[in-house]
Amino acid sequence: MSADPDLLDLILEPLQYEFMVRALVTTIIAAVLCAVLSCWLVLVGWSLMGDAVSHAVLPGVVIAYIAGIPFVIGALGFGVLAVVAIGAISATSRVKEDAAIGIVFTTLFALGLVLISVTPSQTDLNHIIFGNILGVSETDLAQVAGLAAVGLVVLLLKRRDLTLYAFDPIHCHALGISTRRLRSLLLGMLALTAVVSLQVVGVVLVVAMLIIPGATAYLLTDRFRRMLLIAPVTSVACSVAGIYLSYWIDAASGGLVVVVQGSAFFLVYLLSPRHGLLAKWRSHGSESRAIPSHSAPVTPP
Amino acid sequence: MISAIEAHDLGVRYGAVPALDGVTLRVDAGRVTALIGMNGSGKSTLFKAIMGLVRPHSGEVRIGGLTPGAARRRGLISYVPQNEAVDWTFPTSVRDVVMLGRYGHQGFTRRPRRADHAAVADALAQVELTDLADRQIGQLSGGQKKRAFVARGIAQGAHVLLLDEPFAGVDKRSEATITRLLRELAADGRTIFTSTHDLHGLPQLADEAVLLKGHVLLHGTVEDVLQPHQLARAFGLETHSLTAVASLDGVA
Numbered sequence A: 001m002s003a004d005p006d007l008l009d010l011i012l013e014p015l016q017y018e019f020m021v022r023a024l025v026t027t028i029i030a031a032v033l034c035a036v037l038s039c040w041l042v043l044v045g046w047s048l049m050g051d052a053v054s055h056a057v058l059p060g061v062v063i064a065y066i067a068g069i070p071f072v073i074g075a076l077g078f079g080v081l082a083v084v085a086i087g088a089i090s091a092t093s094r095v096k097e098d099a100a101i102g103i104v105f106t107t108l109f110a111l112g113l114v115l116i117s118v119t120p121s122q123t124d125l126n127h128i129i130f131g132n133i134l135g136v137s138e139t140d141l142a143q144v145a146g147l148a149a150v151g152l153v154v155l156l157l158k159r160r161d162l163t164l165y166a167f168d169p170i171h172c173h174a175l176g177i178s179t180r181r182l183r184s185l186l187l188g189m190l191a192l193t194a195v196v197s198l199q200v201v202g203v204v205l206v207v208a209m210l211i212i213p214g215a216t217a218y219l220l221t222d223r224f225r226r227m228l229l230i231a232p233v234t235s236v237a238c239s240v241a242g243i244y245l246s247y248w249i250d251a252a253s254g255g256l257v258v259v260v261q262g263s264a265f266f267l268v269y270l271l272s273p274r275h276g277l278l279a280k281w282r283s284h285g286s287e288s289r290a291i292p293s294h295s296a297p298v299t300p301p
Numbered sequence B: 001m002i003s004a005i006e007a008h009d010l011g012v013r014y015g016a017v018p019a020l021d022g023v024t025l026r027v028d029a030g031r032v033t034a035l036i037g038m039n040g041s042g043k044s045t046l047f048k049a050i051m052g053l054v055r056p057h058s059g060e061v062r063i064g065g066l067t068p069g070a071a072r073r074r075g076l077i078s079y080v081p082q083n084e085a086v087d088w089t090f091p092t093s094v095r096d097v098v099m100l101g102r103y104g105h106q107g108f109t110r111r112p113r114r115a116d117h118a119a120v121a122d123a124l125a126q127v128e129l130t131d132l133a134d135r136q137i138g139q140l141s142g143g144q145k146k147r148a149f150v151a152r153g154i155a156q157g158a159h160v161l162l163l164d165e166p167f168a169g170v171d172k173r174s175e176a177t178i179t180r181l182l183r184e185l186a187a188d189g190r191t192i193f194t195s196t197h198d199l200h201g202l203p204q205l206a207d208e209a210v211l212l213k214g215h216v217l218l219h220g221t222v223e224d225v226l227q228p229h230q231l232a233r234a235f236g237l238e239t240h241s242l243t244a245v246a247s248l249d250g251v252a
């Protein structure tokens, strides 16, 4: 290997390998889709649900593999099953929703593990759990690109309705727009996105790609439109950086993608000009100086 | 076009808990009608039933003769939520919130057209929030927040405005501004139905009032409703002043 420390070389060198190019392209596609969806998930408060659905698709993917049908069909089936089961358990028993989510997704995930263990050719399927970005084939890439294109088009066409649903479902209802349909749409997108990102980071870490970019963007802006730009840009930058890091230091690529994203979030959490911790301390400091310690009691009218 | 709210023998239960029972009521267009009742008397539930958010176990609601569903699809109803029901940190501007009123007028992707921008600008001007239109929604005062949501109903062109406690956490000046605004909207022919705990402001605010306690105790002029013995029926006799006045009236 060349010992040239030139940065350009460091960046260009991996690109001579086709598998690295495919890995980067797949990562960028998945990162964009996840990040766009994450903007709504963060605002609706569906982080746990994202975690649940992305784990619960595992048995669906395994069954699809065995049956030789597209992964996304199996994933959608089990994603919907998980959501219905969670809703039914929390509505018809005294078990609260977070417990229902925990029960359903761990059980389905475990079922997926069991199915993997009894299915021949285990190596392929283990990649579903931890991701296998460096082993993406032409066909995988084509599938990911196709699914992501569908997902992005749907999300962007319906972005205003989804934002309305996230902000004020009652007004949504008052306008005669079906909140149930928008909820289902969001859930369907969640399952589809989980499948798209399986290759990159694996089932276990998909949820990171589904939450961190939206949360990061949320700390950087007060406009949803801008969140829809900031989230994918930061997510792509972090993911590509993660893949490169994994190439340079020869460590787990899925793990590094998430570590870089999490680190970026932490930096933004500290330093965001509007909603960062430092900005808050500074403004709190000046506020407490502005308020006299013995404020006059408010007299009632 | 006269859009009034009509309820006939309306009953709503949450599980085994009855919230409304046998509510029969007619709210006229072109007037401000106040809904008065103590906590838990079913005010919010009545609004939810009018919007079709809860399914009544008996009776029915009509808005301008239409079912709640049909009225919603025509964009006739607008709702100004209680403070607690809104995520004030949501990354959206005042203008964007008002634009939400236009969604019923827009196509599949809700892309705003010139008419929508014009309607939003008009509504903002009417509630005097033009200067604050680009603020994040949480960075308004309590009264300004309420006006933003009223503006959304105006931009929507709603015939019926339901307001759930618009004066909670609002100072006297903002209260006067909102009151004036609601009176203008009523004079415009709209139906204004608002719950409130502020009995002092009632004569300025409303043409008539409804006393609610699971069912309609009284529906009459503000003067009728403010009779101490009527209030005593609605709120119980626990407050000192009510007990004193009620006993004078020979009710206790």
Ligand SMILES: Nc1ncnc2c1ncn2[C@@H]1O[C@H](COP(=O)(O)OP(=O)(O)OP(=O)(O)O)[C@@H](O)[C@H]1O
Pocket: B014, B015, B017, B018, B019, B037, B038, B039, B040, B041, B042, B043, B044, B045, B046
């Ligand atoms: N989601 C719910 N589940 C169960 N019971 C409910 C629910 N919402 C309201 N109730 C009950 O229904 C009754 C009417 O409640 P409602 O919220 O309509 O009262 P309200 O007049 O709006 O009170 P407030 O002045 O406190 O807003 C109360 O007894 C309340 O406990």
Ligand SMILES: [Mg+2]
Pocket: B043, B044, B045, B164
């Ligand atoms: Mg209420």
